[in-house]
Amino acid sequence: MDFTFTEEQEAAAEAAGAVFSGTAPDAVPSPALTTGAVADDIDRGLWRTLADADLLGLVIDPAYGGAGLDPVALCLVLREAGKVLARVPLLETGAAALALQTYADAALREETLPRIGRGELIVTVASAGRTGHDPAELTVEAREEDEGDGADAHWTLDGTHSAVPWAHSADRVLLPAHTRDGSAVLALVPRDHPGVALAEQVSTTGERYAEVRLDAVRLTAREVITDPAAWERLRQLLTIGTCAQALGLGERVLAMTAEYTGTREQFGHPVATFQAVAVQAADRYIDLRAMEATLWQAAWRLGTGAPGALPPAGDVAVAKIWAAEGVRRVVQTAQHLHGGFGADTDYPLHRYHAWAKQLELALGPAAAHEEALGDLLAAHALG
Structure with missing residues (x-):
């Protein structure tokens, strides 16, 4: 390719x-x-x-x-x-x-x-649902209502989304919800809309997040997207974007590790010249190249809709598996090779470690995507 x-x-x-x-x-x-x-x-x-x-x-x-x-x-x-x-x-x-x-x-x-x-x-997206484990659309119910007398139909939303990034700074929140027949819809909700309340939360990275509570929030019909493909597409875009952030983070961390081990001396030699150090760094370089290849495959499939052996969801799952596992291994190796210096809060590596953990688990850890990939492969084999 x-x-x-x-x-x-x-x-x-x-x-x-x-x-x-x-x-x-x-x-x-x-x-x-x-x-x-x-x-x-x-x-x-x-x-x-x-x-x-x-x-x-x-x-x-x-x-x-x-x-x-x-x-x-x-x-x-x-x-x-x-x-x-x-x-x-x-x-x-x-x-x-x-x-x-x-x-x-x-x-x-x-x-x-x-x-x-x-x-x-500024638009943010609620993608974690209530717990981060169950389908996000199930945490909010959307009801289409028509009051008659020539009035326009509207939607009423009730429910809660947790861990919404940047919610206090955003103007709108694009969030998934479910209808009574089980269909997924997307609603574009103004942050200061009547019935919307934000509760303070702090992410693993230390950033300000929010629990977004919806109590009889009334939206016009045009503010609700009813195409059933919209939420799945949005979730896939968020997933590959998360993989891209993980790749950039991992590349920077590996560069920091190379710089540190190249100048830190032990027994009169840079520790980078020791075989055990070089092998670990080489393994992490391989992780990054695998993360990169699977990311571009998934992004290309989403952008072009080109046919493949599996639907684009399969490529997205593979990319997220590599991103979640790879970025975790990169930061863990970096901490190990930096020694105690990696835990120094005056040095930025600890912040990269926190962000890596957040990206690893965002939109599902590797195990969740391995399960999804298994289901896709099984369906393909039966088809």
């Missing part, structure tokens, strides 16, 4: 690298040294810079002021974001934009997409 990037995709990656070059993960306090979240808000300055560089409209159609690129381009930018632990909802807003562009009606697209591209509208 030829994964050569187009000029436009490479330009997006280069622009992202330039934007993120000024971001320093070690400038953020350690979660262990704070009483709550490491910050009350996203990095607004970085968000504005991303908008000025036209990176927020990367996947938005030119008709709405975007660049019209594909999930591969988005993943290239997210890879750069992962290298610096960028505190912005780039993944959530980008995935939401693609979902709205594909499945929302014309009026909602006109209202949201140009503003997303300009950085004026």
